[in-house]
Amino acid sequence: MDKVKLYLDKIKKFIRVDKIKKILFGRNLSDGLILRSIVYLLLISIGFVYLYPMLYMLSYSFMKPQDITNPMVIWVPTELYFENFNKAIITLKYFETLLSSLTITLVPAIIQTIVCSLIGYGFARYNFPLKKTLLFLVLVTFIVPIQVYTIPRYVMFHQFGILETALSIIIPSIFGQGVNSAIFILIFYQFFRIIPNAFFEAAEIEGAGDYKIFFKIAVPLAIPSYITSFLFGFVWYWNETYISSLFLGQDFQSLQIKLAYFVSQFAASYPNEEAQRLNEGIRLAATLLIILPMLLVYFIMQRYFIEGVEKSGIAGE
Amino acid sequence: MTKKTRKALIGYSFIGLWIIGFLGLMVYPLINSLIYSFSKVTITGTGIKLNFTGWDNFVSVFTSEQGFIFRERLVDFAIQLALYVPIIIVFSIIIAVLINAKIRFRGFFRMIYFLPVIISSGPVINELITQGASGSSFIESYGVITMIEQNLPSFLAEPISEMFQQIIVIFWFSGVQILIFLAGLQKIDTSIYEACSIDGAGPWEIFWKITLPSLKNLVLINLIFTIVSLATFEGNGVINLIVENMNNPLTGYGFASAIAWCYFLVVCIFLGIAAFLFRNKKPTQY
Numbered sequence: 135m136d137k138v139k140l141y142l143d144k145i146k147k148f149i150r151v152d153k154i155k156k157i158l159f160g161r162n163l164s165d166g167l168i169l170r171s172i173v174y175l176l177l178i179s180i181g182f183v184y185l186y187p188m189l190y191m192l193s194y195s196f197m198k199p200q201d202i203t204n205p206m207v208i209w210v211p212t213e214l215y216f217e218n219f220n221k222a223i224i225t226l227k228y229f230e231t232l233l234s235s236l237t238i239t240l241v242p243a244i245i246q247t248i249v250c251s252l253i254g255y256g257f258a259r260y261n262f263p264l265k266k267t268l269l270f271l272v273l274v275t276f277i278v279p280i281q282v283y284t285i286p287r288y289v290m291f292h293q294f295g296i297l298e299t300a301l302s303i304i305i306p307s308i309f310g311q312g313v314n315s316a317i318f319i320l321i322f323y324q325f326f327r328i329i330p331n332a333f334f335e336a337a338e339i340e341g342a343g344d345y346k347i348f349f350k351i352a353v354p355l356a357i358p359s360y361i362t363s364f365l366f367g368f369v370w371y372w373n374e375t376y377i378s379s380l381f382l383g384q385d386f387q388s389l390q391i392k393l394a395y396f397v398s399q400f401a402a403s404y405p406n407e408e409a410q411r412l413n414e415g416i417r418l419a420a421t422l423l424i425i426l427p428m429l430l431v432y433f434i435m436q437r438y439f440i441e442g443v444e445k446s447g448i449a450g451e
Numbered sequence: 452m453t454k455k456t457r458k459a460l461i462g463y464s465f466i467g468l469w470i471i472g473f474l475g476l477m478v479y480p481l482i483n484s485l486i487y488s489f490s491k492v493t494i495t496g497t498g499i500k501l502n503f504t505g506w507d508n509f510v511s512v513f514t515s516e517q518g519f520i521f522r523e524r525l526v527d528f529a530i531q532l533a534l535y536v537p538i539i540i541v542f543s544i545i546i547a548v549l550i551n552a553k554i555r556f557r558g559f560f561r562m563i564y565f566l567p568v569i570i571s572s573g574p575v576i577n578e579l580i581t582q583g584a585s586g587s588s589f590i591e592s593y594g595v596i597t598m599i600e601q602n603l604p605s606f607l608a609e610p611i612s613e614m615f616q617q618i619i620v621i622f623w624f625s626g627v628q629i630l631i632f633l634a635g636l637q638k639i640d641t642s643i644y645e646a647c648s649i650d651g652a653g654p655w656e657i658f659w660k661i662t663l664p665s666l667k668n669l670v671l672i673n674l675i676f677t678i679v680s681l682a683t684f685e686g687n688g689v690i691n692l693i694v695e696n697m698n699n700p701l702t703g704y705g706f707a708s709a710i711a712w713c714y715f716l717v718v719c720i721f722l723g724i725a726a727f728l729f730r731n732k733k734p735t736q737y
Contacts, residue, residue: 256465286483309472373572394574425570
């Protein structure tokens with residue numbers, strides 16, 4: 135009996151179950167063979183679902199009409215065909231439209247960031263009557279669906295005569311009522327709240343006024359929050375189409391609206407061209423052109439999207 | 452003037468723009484919208500004319516043909532919300548945990564997973580879906596949908612198979628949520644993990660006992676964000692109906708405002724449920 139036990143011990147020592155278990159399952163999510171392969175499998179397969187539309191778009195936008203109808207051509211076009219982009223650029227009047235698109239995205243995004251930082255700072259550093267209530271109302275403005283108040287706003291802007299001009303998009307941003315402004319106010323609120331008081335007290339003792347303190351101390355400290363807010367504001371304005379299509383009308387030249395009415399736009403740009411019929415290639419080339427500015431911004435500023443969210447207090451308290 | 456009142460005034464000066472905007476661009480339109488919803492609104496050359504009609508607009512939500520379409524779309528929206536929201540939350544927690552782990556090419560994976568944040572606009576998603584680039588065809592080819600339709604009762608199979616067809620929409624609505632969860636995960640002190648694994652906790656226990664509880668507060672934030680962003684998404688049938696009715700001479704702004712308020716009520720119910728389920732329970736006192 136003892137011998138058997140001895141052998142078993144020897145075998146156990148040889149196999150070292152613990153070690154195998156450690157290799158397979160690990161102690162953390164990132165080590166351990168089984169878990170790690172599951173993690174990578176999940177990451178890659180879900181990542182593919184995300185990338186699929188991008189790849190599809192990229193591949194089709196370079197295909198000749200013959201390639202699109204040819205079942206033998208999958209993913210890789212027979213040649214790089216730029217005519218789709220050419221047609222899409224003409225139909226969208228791309229460069230002109232890009233400029234007017236920027237006036238209703240870049241401008242309000244910048245204004246909104248500045249205004250929201252002021253508001254967030256006010257809430258974070260000062261005590262005044264009704265502060266809690268007002269802060270709660272900031273949250274409420276985020277929750278109320280835009281549909282409830284767009285109709286009267288539409289009527290109001292009509293009376294002011296700013297409908298179908300860029301002002302109808304820019305004015306709300308001046309007053310902290312732009313696209314998701316409440317979120318930016320809260321980001322700045324959270325950020326300014328966690329700056330130690332000592333910074334401000336020291337400046338106050340030195341005799342700096344309240345506004346000087348804001349510009350000289352608070353703003354430089356909050357640069358990452360500014361960048362993050364601006365980026366998200368820019369992206370959200372770029373992707374917002376409900377209000378802009380309503381307020382600006384079909385005639386205003388914005389890229390997103392042009393994409394929404396691409397079929398009729400194409401017919402207007404290419405009348406009587408039966409042979410040059412609109413196909414997926416052209417439409418996807420147009421779609422690609424519209425997300426291209428955002429992709430560029432994203433690739434250049436990528437780290438601010440992620441670090442910014444980590445540093446600014448979105449996830450805080 | 453005491454220092455306190457001076458400071459309060461300076462505080463108001465910082466948030467002044469917001470107060471003006473809130474009153475002028477939010478409260479005033481909301482009151483008007485409420486008035487419209489109780490009126491027949493006619494557009495004249497000089498402006499708009501209101502005839503008070505009492506509850507007529509709200510009654511016609513339940514009686515007229517447009518009202519019927521609205522109720523139908525509202526039910527669709529409610530089902531969509533009830534299905535999508537939990538999936539989006541669970542999915543974004545999983546992704547956030549995955550890309551927070553120490554993996555290779557972390558930057559690359561993050562870049563892919565945050566793509567939706569930057570390109571999810573109504574026209575772009577519409578274009579992708581109509582041009583077949585949404586990935587649903589690629590899921591269909593695996594026969595998942597036919598399997599569901601054969602094995603489940605139809606009232607369940609229909610929304611679920613639709614959900615699979617719109618999986619891309621679900622994925623593409625998770626960008627910001629993943630970011631927020633990831634930010635929350637990064638705030639967990641790594642020494643907690645170390646302490647746990649020294650005490651013999653495996654990854655499974657750590658996930659349920661440490662990771663998930665620390666994300667709990669963020670779940671509510673993300674729930675609110677998801678509900679609101681689904682509710683205001685351009686592809687949503689209800690909000691398109693509101694615009695259609697605005698321009699419809701038979702119904703007009705009055706009826707459009709009435710259905711907008713009904714819609715708001717439904718959204719509020721969902722937000723209320725979310726807030727109730729994930730409310731911050733006060734620590735019990737002894």
